[in-house]
Amino acid sequence: MRKVAVQTESKSYDVWIEAGCLHKLLPMLKSWKKQPTSIFIITDSTVAELYLDRVKNQLKDHYPLVEAVVPAGEASKSFVEFEQLLTVALENGLDRDSMIIALGGGVVGDIAGFVAATYMRGIRFVQIPTTLLAHDSSVGGKVAINHRLGKNMIGAFHQPEMVIYDPELLVSLPEQEWRSGFAEAFKHGLIQVPEFYQWLQEKIDSFVDLDVSLLEQLLERSIAVKAEIVAEDEKEAGVRAHLNLGHTLGHAIETQLGYGKMTHGEAVALGIIFAMRLSEQLYQVKLPINEFKQWLRQLGYDTNLPKTLQAESLLATMKKDKKVNAGIIRMVLMKEVGSVQVEEVDEKEILTLIEKMLGE
Ligand SMILES: NC(=O)c1ccc[n+]([C@@H]2O[C@H](COP(=O)([O-])OP(=O)(O)OC[C@H]3O[C@@H](n4cnc5c(N)ncnc54)[C@H](O)[C@@H]3O)[C@@H](O)[C@H]2O)c1
Ligand SMILES: O=C(O)C(=O)C[C@@H](O)[C@H](O)[C@H](O)COP(=O)(O)O
Ligand SMILES: [Zn+2]
DSSP: OEEEEEEOSSOEEEEEEOTTGGGGHHHHHHTOSSOOSOEEEEEEHHHIIIIIHHHHHHHTTTSOEEEEEEOSSGGGSSHHHHHHHHHHHHHTTOOTTOEEEEEESHHHHHHHHHHHHHGGGOOEEEEEEOSSTHHHHTSSOEEEEEETTEEEEEEEEOOOSEEEEOGGGGGGOOHHHHHHHHHHHHHHHHHHOHHHHHHHHHHOSOSSSOOHHHHHHHHHHHHHHHHHHHHHOTTOSSGGGGGGTTHHHHHHHHHHHOTTSSOHHHHHHHHHHHHHHHHHHHHTOOOOHHHHHHHHHHTTOOOSOOTTOOHHHHHHHHTTSTTOBTTBOEEEEEEETTEEEEEEOOHHHHHHHHHHHHTO
16 A cells, blocks of 8 residues: 655654555554544535445444534535534544544545544544545645635644545546646645656646546655655744645635635635746746646636636735735745745735736
8 A cells, every 4th residue: 555654743644545445444443552432424415425334334333433514615614614513522422532534625624623623622533535635635734714814714733643545535526626636736746846747747638537546646746745844844834834835825816706616726726826927027037837827728727817806805815824924925936846935025016916817
């Protein structure tokens, strides 16, 4: 089985990647020294229909099970759903040795992880990602819910005990979710590993009939980039901010459109284009922006900002980004593919470029 080890200050754990590996969940749990007293499975309405029984059937004769299903979609990363999940946990008597399984995409991973981080000040959890995007979200321990004023504004760092990534679960993903997930893989190449970015460009020209072994390789390589960065800087004191390439504008787009109107990855792709254009202006460098946009368009991404957005409102939301320091926007900018850095940016430059892009 492919394995990426994640070693952080707070916890070391493995990401297991193999077609069919969901079947190994029970033996993996049974190998734990301190057995969970009960297991709380959190999933969403779409994933519940597809995969919840597979998980329950493995575990039901071995552990007391509790389950909760949140509505599918970004809107579920909310205070309301968070409170309801905690209520289910309390009503069912989960204790400090209970553990949570996050079965789903990034939305489930983020909210279930935040429940795990906060219930009785923190209990163990396991990530079982079911989207491509969740190769990013299930690793690294950022867990959160959204506030109406900004994405992931209420959260914690809480690492999972393990990540079980079965690429066979991805076969049911709609094309738009492939598109969303690939944006984070492109990001991992762009920030640190030009060869991986080039490899992706060579291998990925459509999201139809993706080969499972190619997918396994891709997951392993992309997760390895994230794991290395998180190992160096678990709590984003420095280099981890590089993983935020495209997110300063991307998160503002998601917030301004209304959560769930555009997928996270598609918003991040627009944010990356924006960051690259700004980088060209500020560093006087030439980046392969047209080539990137052309590839994205071929894969079905919209590379234009939605016309309903307003530059001033986007800027106001960007000023609430978590990287902002003393009111100054800090963005991840690129000198060349594979080399990024965090830079303070004058908000007038940001506004002018957003206005220009909205007019294109
Ligand atoms: N914590 C982190 O480090 C991190 C990193 C990246 C993104 N995120 C967060 O992740 C979220 C996005 O995650 P996502 O793109 O996985 O979204 P998601 O969890 O909403 O999943 C996307 C859609 O696909 C459906 N789905 C999930 N698995 C499926 C499957 N196997 N087959 C068919 N349909 C399936 C879901 O029900 C949902 O409708 C955002 O909230 C983003 O902020 C967090
Ligand atoms: O893991 C990280 O660090 C990232 O920045 C990964 C991002 O892809 C992810 O969307 C993350 O949730 C963004 O973090 P935030 O701190 O900007 O909310
Ligand atoms: Zn992201």
